[in-house]
Amino acid sequence: MASIPETRDLVKGILRCDRTALARAITLIESSHTDHKDAATELLAMLEPYAGGAMRVGVTGVPGVGKSTFIETIGLQLVETGHRVAVLAIDPSSSVSGGSVLGDKTRMERLSALDAAFIRPSPTSGALGGVGRRTYESMIVCEAAGFDVVLVETVGVGQSEIDVGGLVDFFLVLLLAGAGDELQGIKRGILELADLWIVNKADGPQREAVERARSEYERVLAMYRTSDTSGLGPKIFSCSAIEGTGIEEILAELRTRFSTLTQTGRLEARRKRQKVDRVWASVEDELFRSVRQHQGVRQKWQSLREDVIAGNVNVPKAARILLSVYYSESPSSPLRTNGGAASQQEPKEERAAEEGGDHTDG
Ligand SMILES: Nc1nc2c(ncn2[C@@H]2O[C@H](COP(=O)(O)OP(=O)(O)OP(=O)(O)O)[C@@H](O)[C@H]2O)c(=O)[nH]1
Numbered sequence: 373m374a375s376i377p378e379t380r381d382l383v384k385g386i387l388r389c390d391r392t393a394l395a396r397a398i399t400l401i402e403s404s405h406t407d408h409k410d411a412a413t414e415l416l417a418m419l420e421p422y423a424g425g426a427m428r429v430g431v432t433g434v435p436g437v438g439k440s441t442f443i444e445t446i447g448l449q450l451v452e453t454g455h456r457v458a459v460l461a462i463d464p465s466s467s468v469s470g471g472s473v474l475g476d477k478t479r480m481e482r483l484s485a486l487d488a489a490f491i492r493p494s495p496t497s498g499a500l501g502g503v504g505r506r507t508y509e510s511m512i513v514c515e516a517a518g519f520d521v522v523l524v525e526t527v528g529v530g531q532s533e534i535d536v537g538g539l540v541d542f543f544l545v546l547l548l549a550g551a552g553d554e555l556q557g558i559k560r561g562i563l564e565l566a567d568l569w570i571v572n573k574a575d576g577p578q579r580e581a582v583e584r585a586r587s588e589y590e591r592v593l594a595m596y597r598t599s600d601t602s603g604l605g606p607k608i609f610s611c612s613a614i615e616g617t618g619i620e621e622i623l624a625e626l627r628t629r630f631s632t633l634t635q636t637g638r639l640e641a642r643r644k645r646q647k648v649d650r651v652w653a654s655v656e657d658e659l660f661r662s663v664r665q666h667q668g669v670r671q672k673w674q675s676l677r678e679d680v681i682a683g684n685v686n687v688p689k690a691a692r693i694l695l696s697v698y699y700s701e702s703p704s705s706p707l708r709t710n711g712g713a714a715s716q717q718e719p720k721e722e723r724a725a726e727e728g729g730d731h732t733d734g
Pocket residue numbers: 433434435436437438439440441442469472476479527572573574575576611612613614615
């Protein structure tokens with residue numbers, strides 16, 4: 373799997389949109405095996421020139437709000453109008469809805485049956501971080517395979533949707549009626565990140581409640597709204613993902629926004645910033661994984677854990693002990709080549725400077 377000729381074959385397969393090659397590539401990306409990571413890095417380098425052509429849309433919301441149904445409905449409409457649609461569904465290990473990965477696939481039966489669609493559920497169970505990295509890299513693969521819309525489904529209960537917000541061009545939050553203004557446990561930060569707020573299940577006896585909720589959300593949104601003339605500020609919609617009502621308007625809005633973003637150069641600027649962020653997110657990921665898997669750290673942790681629980685060692689001390697084991701027993705670690713604290717100072721400052729210019733978009 374790791375050899376260059378094999379990677380070349382994989383690239384050829386992906387460019388032909390061969391399903392087996394696509395699936396193999398994403399499996400490679402999801403693997404935490406060091407050899408696989410090298411191969412994945414090589415693969416992405418070859419695919420990147422062909423990527424970047426899709427409209428990237430993140431869809432989040434509490435379990436059961438209708439994300440998969442919504443994605444299938446807009447996916448079908450997009451395919452009908454000539455698009456090729458890839459769906460990446462992230463299932464956080466902490467998901468309350470347990471086992472929804474399989475459910476997602478079966479719930480998107482109609483979409484997954486189409487040649488112009490590709491659906492890939494990505495379990496995060498047991499993985500150490502990396503949701504953002506894997507999703508970003510899988511997105512590149514899908515784009516290279518010619519999909520011009522990538523929809524990312526993620527449950528709005530944890531960190532993953534915030535990571536995903538930094539990967540996509542648009543971020544949609546699905547909401548339910550009747551949950552009052554407590555915003556259904558969704559973090560305020562997510563709502564502020566969102567481009568479209570969509571109250572779903574506007575059908576049957578709930579239709580009126582949805583319209584009431586929509587006005588309620590309009591009021592909430594008015595509190596955040598700044599003077600925005602670009603048409604890119606957050607907006608509220610309602611729809612029935614099951615019946616397909618309200619979907620046209622949402623798609624029209626996405627198309628308008630996408631062309632505004634493209635024509636004004638904001639899309640390119642946004643993606644450049646995301647790319648820069650991805651580098652640091654990958655470093656963070658890689659370091660975290662490396663520390664967690666480090667033999668000496670794992671050994672130390674066995675006894676240290678008990679000391680922390682018993683109150684003999686406090687939290688910051690315990691963290692420092694683990695890190696000192698990691699640094700002292702990682703002679704080949706690039707972290708040590710420039711020596712200790714001074715080498716870490718620089719990137720930190722650099723990062724702060726980059727972050728400063730980063731949230732002005734949208
Ligand atoms: N009445 C009504 N029900 C809907 C609508 N959209 C989804 N549902 C139903 O709500 C339930 C959950 O839908 P999903 O699309 O699986 O929701 P989800 O947000 O993807 O759920 P998780 O992936 O488990 O977080 C299913 O029984 C759907 O049939 C809608 O527009 N109207």
